[in-house]
Amino acid sequence: ETGVTQSPTHLIKTRGQQVTLRCSSQSGHNTVSWYQQALGQGPQFIFQYYREEENGRGNFPPRFSGLQFPNYSSELNVNALELDDSALYLCASSAGGLVASGYTFGSGTRLTVV
């Protein structure tokens, strides 16, 4: 069974630009969650998608948006990048929308905004 794959692994963007991060979920998983992790801190929940619908959102502004596709892969889009958006962005997939099953995480995308 394949794990969670994220792309790209590293990215450098300029303040004000837009970025799209991608995630392929583990086979059999229909739920994708996105997290932002600052250096040395715990991941912060951005939002979750279940069967192509947003199923919960954390305390992030609307310029953070997402999509989930019929094959359960997902995208995270961030508009008008700010310096504070520099972080590791993690995608996690799981089976089921509301059941507390374990999450399988990807290795993340390291975003640097300059």
Added chain:
Amino acid sequence: TQLLEQSPQFLSIQEGENLTVYCNSSSVFSSLQWYRQEPGEGPVLLVTVVTGGEVKKLKRLTFQFGDARKDSSLHITAAQPGDTGLYLCAGWAGTASKLTFGTGTRLQVTL
């Protein structure tokens, strides 16, 4: 807002020592998970505890869920350099759709 505070934030010990990491909250969680994260990687699930007072053992690691389901601990016996990493607790509140992570404990085990 459900917050999970971990202590200590950073722990540096020698191989063979024992240690305990704590995860505390004022909120009740229906289940709690522990993850370990290495540099450049995503967190990897170690264990899930769901019952108040539950104790689970995974080789040298012992996990406990508090009776009131507001806190948890991770105890490592005879730490090894391979235990080095960022340990994260994460709670699931049941009706909420998100897994809330703790602040993290960075463990360094030296020879």
